[in-house]
Amino acid sequence: MIQIQNDLDIKKQARSLGVSFWQAPSFLFIVLGLLIIFVMTAVFLASRESISLQQLVVAEFFVVVVILSIGNLLIEMLEKMIAANKSKSEFISIISHQLKTPLTGISWDVELFNSKYKEGLTKKQLEILDNIESSNIAISKMVNDLLDVARIDQNNFFTQKDEIDITEVIQKVVDKNAILSKNNRVKINFLVDDNMPKIIGDKKKTEVVLDNIVSNAVKYNRDGGEVLIRARKNGQEAVITVKDTGMGINEIDQDMIFNKFFRSENASSQDVSGTGLGLYIAKNIIEKSGGKIWFHSEEGKGTKFYFTLPLA
Amino acid sequence: MDRKKILIVEDDSRLRDILKEFFQADEFDVLTASNGEDCIEIMQAEKLDGVLLDIILPKKDGYAVLKEVKADDRTKNVPIILLTNLGGLNDIEKALELGATTYLVKGDYQAQEIVRKVKEVLR
Numbered sequence A: 001m002i003q004i005q006n007d008l009d010i011k012k013q014a015r016s017l018g019v020s021f022w023q024a025p026s027f028l029f030i031v032l033g034l035l036i037i038f039v040m041t042a043v044f045l046a047s048r049e050s051i052s053l054q055q056l057v058v059a060e061f062f063v064v065v066v067i068l069s070i071g072n073l074l075i076e077m078l079e080k081m082i083a084a085n086k087s088k089s090e091f092i093s094i095i096s097h098q099l100k101t102p103l104t105g106i107s108w109d110v111e112l113f114n115s116k117y118k119e120g121l122t123k124k125q126l127e128i129l130d131n132i133e134s135s136n137i138a139i140s141k142m143v144n145d146l147l148d149v150a151r152i153d154q155n156n157f158f159t160q161k162d163e164i165d166i167t168e169v170i171q172k173v174v175d176k177n178a179i180l181s182k183n184n185r186v187k188i189n190f191l192v193d194d195n196m197p198k199i200i201g202d203k204k205k206t207e208v209v210l211d212n213i214v215s216n217a218v219k220y221n222r223d224g225g226e227v228l229i230r231a232r233k234n235g236q237e238a239v240i241t242v243k244d245t246g247m248g249i250n251e252i253d254q255d256m257i258f259n260k261f262f263r264s265e266n267a268s269s270q271d272v273s274g275t276g277l278g279l280y281i282a283k284n285i286i287e288k289s290g291g292k293i294w295f296h297s298e299e300g301k302g303t304k305f306y307f308t309l310p311l312a
Numbered sequence B: 001m002d003r004k005k006i007l008i009v010e011d012d013s014r015l016r017d018i019l020k021e022f023f024q025a026d027e028f029d030v031l032t033a034s035n036g037e038d039c040i041e042i043m044q045a046e047k048l049d050g051v052l053l054d055i056i057l058p059k060k061d062g063y064a065v066l067k068e069v070k071a072d073d074r075t076k077n078v079p080i081i082l083l084t085n086l087g088g089l090n091d092i093e094k095a096l097e098l099g100a101t102t103y104l105v106k107g108d109y110q111a112q113e114i115v116r117k118v119k120e121v122l123r
Helices: A008-014 A025-047 A052-116 A121-151 A166-176 A178-183 A203-219 A265-269 A278-288 B013-025 B035-043 B062-070 B090-096 B111-120
Strands: A163-166 A187-192 A199-201 A226-234 A236-245 A293-298 A304-308 B004-009 B030-035 B051-052 B080-084 B103-107
Touching: A025 A166, A052 A121, A052 B013, A121 A278, A163 A166, A163 A203, A166 A178, A166 A187, A166 A203, A166 A226, A166 B051, A178 A203, A187 B080, A199 A203, A199 A304, A203 A226, A203 A236, A203 A278, A203 A304, A203 B051, A278 A293, A278 A304, A293 B080, B004 B013, B004 B035, B004 B111, B013 B111, B030 B035, B035 B051, B035 B062, B051 B111, B062 B080, B062 B090, B080 B111, B090 B103
Parallel strands: A187 A226, B004 B030, B004 B051, B051 B080, B080 B103
Antiparallel strands: A163 A199, A226 A236, A236 A304, A293 A304
16 A cells, blocks of 8 residues: 655655755765854954953854854754645545445446446436446546645656557547537547557556646637647657647746646636646646647637657 | 356445446346455355455455455455455555556546456456
8 A cells, every 4th residue: 555654765865856865965064164164253353352252252153053053943844845745645645545446346337337337228317327428537637636646746657668559549539528519519530640650558548638738628618619639750759739729828827837737827727627637637748758848829810739769 | 148157346335235236237246345355255255256355444455355355366366356446556556466457546536337347357
């Protein structure tokens, strides 16, 4: 199971963040520096005979002690912050994991039902089953996102190296967004280069990346708008683009769009639901797979997302 | 093709039953276990083509089972497919190091996809 990190690990982490105060030479330098300042000012001030040398020694000793204790205090605070952050990530990850077993049960049950026991159901009954399924997909997606973020934060994020047929992935994502795009009256088209080679990446997670981008492109589109997904070969890599005809991302928000929990002004002011995790996760997946992700956006005109992945 | 005989080790009875039904529908002979000790016992007694093994299990967990069966001449050549909801980098690395053939994160797949993946691995 997931282990709660002990104090030692936290200290190690604190050190790796650059606070190797007590072991490293930097500590020596600081003490040495303080001593030199101490002696020089003492000599200087004593030579002017305004204060006695004794008083100076006491005062400067006090200063050194204060500086060292402030340093110590800062390190302790930092250690506590790291510990708090860690237990938060661990909490999310344990909870999400406990949620995943029953969610998997619902998903497989619905699948079993659909494949074997559907005969003779009324239209209304089928509709209810569909609703159960789409609610379950929505919750699972949220749990998976939280789990992914916790793993990214704990440096425990894993991406596989599969050979991917990108057309298959795109088709899957288009199907997944069919209901959403119909409700929003947005048309999704896609175009893949002839003889497109296989791509190296994590199949499931690449699907997540494309789904996050495409569902945004549908949600933040205009009524009657369009989404165009393209995949082409460029040298040793594949470039996948998703272009929408939506409201665009305003310039102030553009720098923060890949940040965790960030939702742009345009997104949150419109009545569109979202957690602000999709693009943060997408960026981590693509970069872990050896690719890059970026975008161009013009307010009022639309946004075009790009990501690359190595070819097989 | 001969029918393949597999062992599904899963402590959640619902997941176990659903998986069993899907694999049986695909012409597999299916044995089941709900904890690590039973898993080892069955593996020693039966000739199996593969094992689907959960990690968080009562009695012995999946890692302990892997260690034990990989050290035993009777069982070391049976392919073991980890099927769990632990999907962190260190979980996967540990399982592969201990000799698991492959690793599937339960919640990421439909049951039918799992059947397909297992077939690929055991072919």
